[in-house]
Amino acid sequence: MSLNLKIIPEKCTGCMQCELACSWVQTGTFQPSRSVIRVNVFDEEASYAPFTCFQCDEAWCMNACPVNAIAIDPTSGAKIVLEKSCVGCHLCTIACPFGTVFTTPGSDLASKCNLCGGNPACATACPTGAITAGDPSNKGPWLEPWGEQVNYRYQEACQTGAN
Amino acid sequence: MDGWHGKLLRVNLSTGASKVEDIPDAWLKDYIGGRGLADRYLYEEMDPRVDPYSPDNKLIFATGPLTGTPIPCGARYMVVTKGALTNAITTSNSGGHWGPELRFAGYDLLILEGKAPKPVYLFIYDDVVEVRDAKNFWGKTVSLTEDGLRDELGIPQLRVACIGPAGEKLVRFACIMNDKHRAAGRSGVGAVMGSKNLKAIAVRGTKGVSIAEPEKFMKAMWAMRGRMAVSPGRMGFTELGTAATIDLTNAFGGCPTRNFESGQFEHAENLNGNAIKDTRMVANKACFACTIACGRVTRLAGDISDKYLVNMHPRNWKTAGEGPEYEAAWALGADTGVGDLDAVLKANWLCNDLGMDPISMGATLAAAMELYETNVIDDRHVELPLKFGSGDALVRMVEATAYREGFGDELAEGSKRMGDKFLHPEIFMGVKGQEFPAYDPRGFQGMGIAYATCNRGACHLRAWTPGIETSGAMDPHTPVGKAEWVAAEQNRSTSHDATGICLFTGAAGGTLDDLAACTAAATGVSFDTDDFVKIGERTWNIERLWNLKAGLTSKDDNLPERLLKVPHKSGPAKGVVVHLDQMLPPYYKTRGWDEEGVPTKEKLSELGLAAIG
Numbered sequence: 001m002s003l004n005l006k007i008i009p010e011k012c013t014g015c016m017q018c019e020l021a022c023s024w025v026q027t028g029t030f031q032p033s034r035s036v037i038r039v040n041v042f043d044e045e046a047s048y049a050p051f052t053c054f055q056c057d058e059a060w061c062m063n064a065c066p067v068n069a070i071a072i073d074p075t076s077g078a079k080i081v082l083e084k085s086c087v088g089c090h091l092c093t094i095a096c097p098f099g100t101v102f103t104t105p106g107s108d109l110a111s112k113c114n115l116c117g118g119n120p121a122c123a124t125a126c127p128t129g130a131i132t133a134g135d136p137s138n139k140g141p142w143l144e145p146w147g148e149q150v151n152y153r154y155q156e157a158c159q160t161g162a163n
Numbered sequence: 164m165d166g167w168h169g170k171l172l173r174v175n176l177s178t179g180a181s182k183v184e185d186i187p188d189a190w191l192k193d194y195i196g197g198r199g200l201a202d203r204y205l206y207e208e209m210d211p212r213v214d215p216y217s218p219d220n221k222l223i224f225a226t227g228p229l230t231g232t233p234i235p236c237g238a239r240y241m242v243v244t245k246g247a248l249t250n251a252i253t254t255s256n257s258g259g260h261w262g263p264e265l266r267f268a269g270y271d272l273l274i275l276e277g278k279a280p281k282p283v284y285l286f287i288y289d290d291v292v293e294v295r296d297a298k299n300f301w302g303k304t305v306s307l308t309e310d311g312l313r314d315e316l317g318i319p320q321l322r323v324a325c326i327g328p329a330g331e332k333l334v335r336f337a338c339i340m341n342d343k344h345r346a347a348g349r350s351g352v353g354a355v356m357g358s359k360n361l362k363a364i365a366v367r368g369t370k371g372v373s374i375a376e377p378e379k380f381m382k383a384m385w386a387m388r389g390r391m392a393v394s395p396g397r398m399g400f401t402e403l404g405t406a407a408t409i410d411l412t413n414a415f416g417g418c419p420t421r422n423f424e425s426g427q428f429e430h431a432e433n434l435n436g437n438a439i440k441d442t443r444m445v446a447n448k449a450c451f452a453c454t455i456a457c458g459r460v461t462r463l464a465g466d467i468s469d470k471y472l473v474n475m476h477p478r479n480w481k482t483a484g485e486g487p488e489y490e491a492a493w494a495l496g497a498d499t500g501v502g503d504l505d506a507v508l509k510a511n512w513l514c515n516d517l518g519m520d521p522i523s524m525g526a527t528l529a530a531a532m533e534l535y536e537t538n539v540i541d542d543r544h545v546e547l548p549l550k551f552g553s554g555d556a557l558v559r560m561v562e563a564t565a566y567r568e569g570f571g572d573e574l575a576e577g578s579k580r581m582g583d584k585f586l587h588p589e590i591f592m593g594v595k596g597q598e599f600p601a602y603d604p605r606g607f608q609g610m611g612i613a614y615a616t617c618n619r620g621a622c623h624l625r626a627w628t629p630g631i632e633t634s635g636a637m638d639p640h641t642p643v644g645k646a647e648w649v650a651a652e653q654n655r656s657t658s659h660d661a662t663g664i665c666l667f668t669g670a671a672g673g674t675l676d677d678l679a680a681c682t683a684a685a686t687g688v689s690f691d692t693d694d695f696v697k698i699g700e701r702t703w704n705i706e707r708l709w710n711l712k713a714g715l716t717s718k719d720d721n722l723p724e725r726l727l728k729v730p731h732k733s734g735p736a737k738g739v740v741v742h743l744d745q746m747l748p749p750y751y752k753t754r755g756w757d758e759e760g761v762p763t764k765e766k767l768s769e770l771g772l773a774a775i776g
Contacts, residue, residue: 013456015449016260020233023371030232031267031371033320043343046446046460046483105369125233127392127454 003076003115004134005123007050011130014041014048021125025116036102036113037122037131050122050131053100053113055079061112064095069110078115086110165375166228166686167191171204172270172292174285176359177218177277179294186271192688193771196271198254198660199702201225201243204274205252206705206775211713215247215351216333216358218278224265224324224364225272227663231263231372231451234384234681235391235673236665238263238451240347245713247351247358248335248523248577249596249620252709255338255352256624256660257324258450259345264322267368279360284325286316287366297362302328304475304516305340312365325363326353327518329565333357334575336523336598340515344458344485345450348520350597350619375687383684387668387677391454394672400457401447403436405489408601409497410435411629415639416736417606418493419599421500421551422529423592423725426603427734430502434492438504445483455671460485463505471509471558484512487521490623493601494525499532499557506554510561517565523577526598528560530578530590531570539585545570592726595620595719604726604741607632609645611741612750615720616649618706624666626652642742646750657699701770703754704762708776717760720747 019035027034037052059079062070069085070092072078088108093101101112113120115133123133169191174181186200194200201223213219223243230237240262246253265273268289275285279294282301286293299315300308309323324341330353337353338346347353374380391397399407409431412418416426432438439459448458462483487495487507495501495510514521528549534540535549542548546569549556563571573581578598582591592599597620604611609628614621626649632639637648655675659666662682669675675692683690710719726741751758755766767776 010446013447013449013453013458015453015456016451017233017454020452024233027371028377029371029373031369033267033369034371044483046448046462048448127235127388128456 003078003118004055005052005115005120006132006134008130009047009049011128012039012048012050013128013130014039015127017125017127018050018122018131021121025121026111034104034111036100036111051098051100052122053079054098055113055115060095060097061092061101061110064091066091073114073117076115076118078113080114081110081112083109165373166688167196168266168269168271170270171272171274172287173274173276174292174294175277176275176279176283176294176361179279181292181294183270193698194702195227195658195661195682195690195698197225197227197230197239197663198241198243198256198657199698200272200661201241202252202254202702202705202709204272205243206709209245211245211252211709213245215245215250215355218276218359220245220355220358222275222352222355222359223272224275226262226266227661228682228686230663231266232374232380232384232685233452234664235388235454236450236452236668237663238453239660239663239665240265241660242339242347242352244352244355246597246619247333247337247354249350251595251619251713251715252706253350253352253619254660254706255347255349255619256666257339257341257345257347258453258665259322259342260451261322261324261341261345261366262663263451264366264368266372267370268366269368269370273364275359275361278358282360282362284312284363284365285361287364287368288318289368289370300325300362301331304328305518306343306516308363309343312363316365318367321365321367323363323365325518326356326361327516327565329517329519329575330354330357331362332565332567332575334519334565334567335577335580336520336527338518338520340518344515346515346518346520349522349622353518374685376684380681380684383677383680387673387681388454390674390677391668391672397455397671400455400667400671403440404457404459406434406439406459406487406492407436408489409493411633412602412606414735415606415629415633416731416734417603417610417629417639418497419592419601419603420497422498422526422533422590423599423603425734426606426731426736428497428502431497433502433504434487434496434507439487439492443504443508448485450665453665455665455667457667458485459487461508463508471506471554473509473513473558473562475562484508484515486515487511490601491521491525494522494529495557496525497601498525498529500551501554501557502552503554506557509558513558513561513565517562519561519565522600523598524561524564524574526592527564527574527578527581528557530582530592531560531574532556533590534585534587539587540570589724592723593621594722595715597621602629603736604722605731605739606736607639608642608739608741608746609637609639609649611722611726611743612642612646612746613649613653615722615743615747616653616750618703618710625656628652630670640736640739642745646746647753650750650753651696653703654696654699657702658695661698661702697770701772704767704770704772707756707760707762708772711761717758720760
């Protein structure tokens with residue numbers, strides 16, 4: 001069971017502090033283009049949605065990697081890239097259904113959220129509490145609201161016969 | 164040097180040629196960046212006497228060493244040029260995400276020269292710099308331009324600073340808009356950009372920003388963030404935004420109403436922070452790295468598309484836009500006497516989408532309304548009655564001004580030129596051609612000297628006195644001590660503009676010591692607070708020298724007769740006029756200037772400016 005990042009888009013103001021913190025951990029510079037958490041901005045809906053790796057239990061990136069370069073961090077449960085093993089084939093970026101695996105310009109090595117070894121910098125940096133590091137034993141909050149929404153739409157579709 | 168890139172990008176729009184130059188280390192240390200550094204370049208390279216619309220006028224976009232770092236509100240960039248409205252040096256500041264993106268592309272400064280032979284836009288992707296044809300975007304509104312550029316270039320992360328139709332039509336108070344709703348607003352920088360046939364600057368930067376002493380920087384940054392997190396000022400900004408200020412100014416009789424006829428607006432509660440929050444606001448919005456998030460994302464209530472009709476409909480009419488901030492709510496609301504928030508919202512969105520400064524727009528319209536009410540102009544001049552309090556007139560005239568339709572053509576010249584044309588110069592409420600923002604100096608005496616002496620014309624951002632004047636430390640109605648305080652504050656506030664962070668941090672728990680500590684750690688140069696004050700003074704003096712060369716004199720450090728001779732008839736500021744004659748001499752003395760407002764030789768050599776003064 002992995003540590004969870006709980007993200008509440010309604011609380012996000014789009015300030016990009018999470019991207020700055022993430023790129024700082026990755027590169028030692030402030031370089032949002034290298035962040036592996038990305039804030040999606042939907043201006044006209046007044047909605048900002050930070051989005052990063054779900055740390056899937058059955059991770060597609062991990063399954064797709066031909067050289068076993070993606071492993072599970074025993075501390076945080078995060079799926080992490082072993083840079084020494086990675087050959088830069090980009091298969092993981094294609095396999096990920098959520099588009100949250102990136103590659104590093106220049107080296108082509110895979111780059112993804114590793115939950116900072118259990119203390120995610122994005123959650124620390126967020127000024128509004130839109131990103132919090134959740135309790136590892138409680139997996140619910142991360143997917144529950146989304147699941148409810150999906151089911152609600154599914155049931156609605158069944159009732160109207162539009163399915 | 165670490166902290167700065169030390170690079171500037173120079174683009175000649177006449178030829179389309181661009182080159183990257185090194186910025187001298189000595190200038191970085193003497194001016195830090197942003198406003199100071201850009202002032203120095205403008206002073207060095209440009210003849211201040213040229214016309215603002217001349218190809219010889221230069222347009223400088225400047226970031227500071229903290230722009231693009233996670234220091235709270237490190238989002239600001241500065242536009243420095245000769246203002247179309249003021250004919251003086253102008254320094255307009257904006258937030259959003261564009262400034263940091265320019266830094267991420269690897270440049271501290273962007274200097275634009277010449278004039279493109281046909282409409283173009285500038286595309287910057289790290290080292291790639293292209294001047295491209297803007298025929299698809301000329302005439303388009305700000306939001307359509309920004310989205311259109313993302314589509315044309317195929318880069319979703321693109322950040323765009325552009326002008327709207329107002330800038331193209333050389334409306335004297337046109338803005339440069341970035342991220343759709345953020346504006347380098349005042350003094351007509353957008354008109355200067357329009358005169359260069361430059362529609363937009365689209366930037367994508369992937370290089371990032373490095374800093375000199377990371378551990379020290381993170382420690383100083385977190386200390387500042389911690390103080391801001393618990394600051395009541397910060398909480399006020401987050402909760403109610405800037406619009407809450409109208410309660411303060413109204414209570415002290417300092418909220419100018421109906422073109423400065425009175426100092427209290429009877430419908431202020433319709434436009435204040437609570438009204439916006441409770442009825443129209445849907446979310447807070449932050450600029451880059453901002454931990455305050457004072458921006459208001461707003462929606463009109465229900466369908467009011469049949470009210471306040473205009474010819475064009477911005478796409479966001481029925482979804483969401485931003486604002487109004489206090490200044491916009493005052494100018495489009497109290498100053499024109501309009502007490503309906505929906506009319507103010509529509510007008511504000513139109514200003515944003517068409518690229519105009521709502522302060523000068525509202526104030527100019529208020530002046531026109533005074534002309535109409537006093538029968539100087541009548542229905543032969545205007546398409547609908549310009550009565551104080553008319554929301555229809557407000558919204559329609561904003562559109563007409565941007566496109567220079569009908570009487571909008573007169574409004575587009577600003578209230579000074581309009582007043583002169585109709586032989587009623589007394590309707591102009593401003594300094595150096597620029598309209599006043601939202602504080603009546605009869606209610607806040609200190610704002611009188613702050614307005615009169617600001618290098619870019621009437622401006623509330625260089626020294627904001629209502630805070631100290633209402634705190635009990637000073638009497639708002641006497642001139643005692645104001646000149647000295649304003650001169651010192653003008654020096655202090657420059658640090659924010661030079662380093663690239665938001666002025667609001669000062670009112671939200673961040674101190675100048677924090678700023679100095681962060682800048683020192685970021686750059687590796689041992690700046691302290693005293694250095695910052697000195698740099699602020701140097702910047703102020705170089706702007707003054709520039710203005711003197713441009714032909715301005717101490718006669719331009721003046722206020723309109725209405726403020727000096729006509730007191731309010733009622734309210735807390737009843738019977739008070741502005742005692743500028745008692746504040747200007749001590750101000751010059753504090754500054755180390757002679758009676759004509761010219762910096763003395765001693766002052767200049769003290770500031771290291773002897774060689775150029």
